Amino acid sequence: MCALTAAQRGRRVLVLEKANKVGKKILMSGGGRCNFTNHFVEADNFISDNLHFCKAALSRYTQWDFIGMVERHQIPYEERRHSQLFCLNSAKDILNMLLDECANAGVEIRCHTDLISVAASDASSQSSLRYQLSVNQQDSLLELHCQSFVVASGALSIPTLGGSGMGYDIAKQFGLTLTKRHAGLVPFMFSDGMKQFCEKLSGLALEVDMSANKTSFTENILFTHRGISGPAALQVSNYWNPGDAITINLLPKISASDWLLEAKHSQSKSLLRTVLHHNLAKSLVAELQFLWWQELAEKPLGEYSDKQLISIAERLNNWVLKPSGTEGYRTAEVTRGGIDTADISSKTMEAKNQPGLYFIGEVLDVTGWLGGFNFQWAWSSGYSAGLVA
Structure with a gap:
């Protein structure tokens, strides 16, 4: 969502994915039908040390915006109990929709790519490329440079699908605070x-x-x-x-x-x-x-x-x-807690102390209820960062 939004603004965007394919959590969600959002989304459906933080992003990109995209792509869906929305056919429909939007906007996606390190460029440099990344792409070491660096790494839940604390490590490296974390929806x-x-x-x-x-x-x-x-x-x-x-x-x-x-x-x-x-x-x-x-x-x-x-x-x-x-992170659908939202702009998802560094989705201290709310937070926070990154 962040990538396609930024690319639609004319930005040159590269997505780095550690796994062999993108969107594994989308594919396994909702019993393979993807509970992609909810008809009724409010800040009260989320848990955070700052209950107001999520409001700006949720109002900037609402459930109706995502439903509109789903309908433009003619994806059949149904409403279930508690206003939860699921694909009628397969979660693949949601993933393919996002990939099509990325492709149409010119987003490049590289799988099998491990981030080894990230560093801020020398402040005295005149270059607009503020971050230097070292990555391992299928056993080839590469150095990348970018103006904006967005962390959409997820969190500790379901490590078999790639969940890890990498986003927290990056946050700590740049002086951001972490709240206490627990397995959630478990x-x-x-x-x-x-x-x-x-x-x-x-x-x-x-x-x-x-x-x-x-x-x-x-x-x-x-x-x-x-x-x-x-x-x-x-x-x-x-x-x-x-x-x-x-x-x-x-x-x-x-x-x-x-x-x-x-x-x-x-x-x-x-x-x-x-x-x-x-x-x-x-x-x-x-x-x-x-x-x-x-x-x-x-x-x-x-x-x-x-x-x-x-x-x-x-x-x-x-x-x-x-x-x-x-049962812990092994089966938890989300990680409760994360990067302290006091260190993040609620409008742009940018780190307040580090220009060009953004954090979106589950890695932040915003946890939704069961029922499509965590996906909606992913769409809304990704969109907010994509508007400015």
């Missing part, structure tokens, strides 16, 4: 009895309300052999810190205490698990029974005390768990 793991609980239910999905640190999401969770994944868990992971608890409401649309107390009178001869089967999977109820009311399992509901039912109901609506950790 599944939770457990090491206590909950690990066996999750293993037994591996593959089961259900809608819940999950929260951490006063932020909640109503979405599906997915039990795995390691712990809990699914959209709700990934969203909450952005707000969770090691040692924190998470809370799960297994019946987000029901007051469990009202329901069970009413059922005690209307279905007094039924077993509790039989009643719960109306709203929860049998396999989940079986495991919860073992955890919470095993000694009462064969009693009819009418023989439970109100206090016993209310105690079980409170857990159903407010199940508190403490993860041992997350």
